[in-house]
Amino acid sequence: MKRERLLLAVPPLLGWYRISKRDLPWRKDRTPYSVLVSELMLQQTRVEAVKERYVRFLTRFPTAEALAAATEEEVLKEWEGLGYYSRARNLHRAAKIIVREGFPQTWVGVRALPGVGDYTAGAISSLALGVYAPAVDGNVLRILTRLLADPAKIDENRTKRDFSALLTEVCPPEAGEFTEALMELGALVCVPNGPPACGACPWSALCLAHLEGREEDFPVRGEKRPRRVEEHDVYIMTCGGKYALVRREEGLLKGLYGFPFLTAPPAGRELAARRAKHIFTHVEWHMTGHLVEVEGEDPAYLWATAEEIEGKYPLPSAFSAFRIWIKGA
Template sequence: MQNEIQVLKNAVPPLLKWYAVHKRELPWRNTRDPYKIWVSEIMLQQTRIEAVKGYYAAFLEKFPTVKALAAASEEEVLKAWEGLGYYSRARNLHKAAKRIAEEGFPRDFAGVRSLPGVGDYTAGAICSIAYGLPCPAVDGNVLRVLTRLTADERNIDEMSTRIAFSDLLREVYPAEAAEFCQSLMELGEIVCLPNGEPLCARCPWQKMCAAHLAKREADFPVRSEKKARKTQRIYVYVLKKEGKFALRKRGKEGLLAGLWEFPNGTTDESALYGRPLAEKWARHVFTHLEWDMTGYLIETAGSFPQFTFVTPEEMQKSYALPSAFKAFKEWVK
């Protein structure tokens, strides 16, 4: 431990220097506003930076303050989130906004951590970046960088490893907390890449990194074996009736809870609705599950009171459909 603290202490100055020169210009990097940083951190959970950029700007335009977000309806918030996935993030953001609008944005780690949808990593990032507090934000990216630097063979999927590295970082947090937090993330995102392909020649730690010096970059991080994803067959029906399309709302629990969707099921019931005009196959990958989807476009004459029929314009404006159904949305016109 003592040795690792020293290694990390020595690693901080070159990292900060590197970050000052090489950091990318990202829309959320020029602010200390906790609301804006919070929104960016929630969007960035499980989503690539490139995908988040456009959503972030549009979301803040629509909800420029936490009060504006709190005053919106859940449908409006979900609509602004449409396509980003993991919709519970949007619901929690909305729930938390209502609390913040009344009580103000929490100013310390415990307060931030208590917001719905905010875990240790996100609370650490918000406190470091918005308030300059020495609160480590440790995710898989940061753990990869740190276990390579120290050639640490502990399994990063174990909570105890995460806690150990959080403790370690707390010991070495410099006064430039915001920059330090972001520089660790940035190194993991643009230099110390996963899958044994780090760009060590560009790394500020190349002369001190234990994994690199031993040519063992690919051995780190040590992880548990991944469980295979399950595949589920899904049949999707894009039902058109008098220029309108059928939607229904998913249940309140489970995958994509509460979102609108095209009618669908696990057995082929297309004959119930009519003769398909078009058919198409698509795949959507969730974290633990994969949907193998066959979609049908069907002009129907039947009566289906269980569905809500909406025009393409209404769907575009007010109904948030998960990106799993994106391939079939092309038929809506």
Template sequence: MQNEIQGLKNAVPPLLQWYGVHKRQLPWRGTRDPYKIWVSEIMLQQTRVEAVKGYYVSFLEKFPTAEALARASEEEVLKAWEGLGYYSRARNLHKAAKIIARQGFPRDFEGVRSLPGVGDYTAGAICSIAYDLPCPAVDGNVLRVLTRLTADGRNIDENATRVAISRLLREVYPKEAGEFCQSLMELGATVCVPNGEPMCTLCPWQTMCAAHLSGREEEFPVRSEKRARKTERIFVYVLEREGKFALRKREERGLLSGLWEFPNAAEDESAAYGTVLAEKTAKHIFTHVEWHMTGYLIEAKEFFPRFLWVTPEEMRKNYALPSAFKAFKEWVK
């Protein structure tokens, strides 16, 4: 353990130095406001940096403080989140904002971790970046970087590995905890990238990285076999009548729970709705399931009362539709 700690301690200064020179300019960099850091971290969960940038800026324009977010309606929050996916994140942000508006933003790990939607990783990131606390934020990126650095063959999908590496990291956190946390993330995102293609010649650790020095970068990290995604066949109906389109709300459980959507079903029921004007297929990939969709633009034979009928303008302004339906939204005009 002592050797491991010392090895990792030696790796901190070159990493911080590299980060100071090479970090990307991102809209959430440079702030110490825990609210803004929290929003960025929640948005970045399972979502690419490029996709998050625009959302982050406009979300903060609409809701510049936790109090402003707490005052908004759930529909407004979901609308601001439209297209970003994993909507339970937006609902949890909203719920947590109400707590923060009453009690202030928590100042320690336990307090931050207790907010709805905040796990160990996010709490660690917020506490280190906002408050310089030595709270490791260990995700797949950080585990990959560190297991390569130390040629650590433990399976990173096992919780015990995550716990052991978090413990080790806590020992080496420098006083610039926020910079260190972000530098590890940055190295994983831009240099020590996944899929066996790290750019070692650009890496501040190239002279001390055990995997690189032994030419075994591709052997790390060790992971469990991935489970195959389930495929679901779905028929989507874009029903139009007199310039209005049909929407319905999903059930309050499971995938995309409680969000607005175009009517859809596992069976082809298009004939029951009216005259088909156009048809196309699309695919959407979620974490554990893949939707293979056939969409129909249909001139509806009546205003089916079980649906909400809205104009394209109302849909655009007030109803957040998941990006799974993006391909069919083009028909709404």
């Protein structure tokens, strides 16, 4: 029953996609490397935010060879502001593997690249290699559970497995287009926030949730675990026009420069304080930032000017609320 309905849904979906797809930079002049870059950039990041950055990244690092030859610092700097910096490090490592061993030709090989999970491996295999492998994320689960009025909980692994198997069964020969069409429908029509645009949907005559007027009942989710909240005092120490930075050696934002988190204030004169919040996937940082003028440059830190912070040291967006204190930055 599910399979039959999904089989019926494939031709109108492809027909709709061919005339409605967005003109996105990563859909032009595709190479396996460019697909890898776009898929990693798009992980947990909005298409609008990625568009310009993707073009800039590929201009700077047009091939896996160019990326592999760069230093980690150069790659992180180019990634600055996109967040989830482990993706940049993984991409860098993946480029080195590709230069050494060639681009993998199977789903298993793609999946083994750093930073590539099941979804990304499915997308890359379909788009870059023409080998269909299901790429099932929250968007795809939303549209499929609506199409089928399926009450399966979308955050359970079993649901993902079942829909992956189903998609593999009904995949047409145009594997790449099919993968993208599913994503595009979830992005443009059967949207995650707000009511779905059923009037413009190629599935409006087939979609059980729509036919039953129950679009809002799907997808069904299980209990959500709350994010862990961490309180931090962040010190923006300044001395003679320079600011103290630390390279974070572990945990969130590993490998990036930031302002130190201290449990006791440094000796000096506090000039200002402000609260800020940054939300990661599973953790929230609730920060109190302190701008402190200190007497001398403590050698435990890297002391950088505003220009150096702007141009040389990638400062993650978690600290952007405190940039107003960096004069000239």
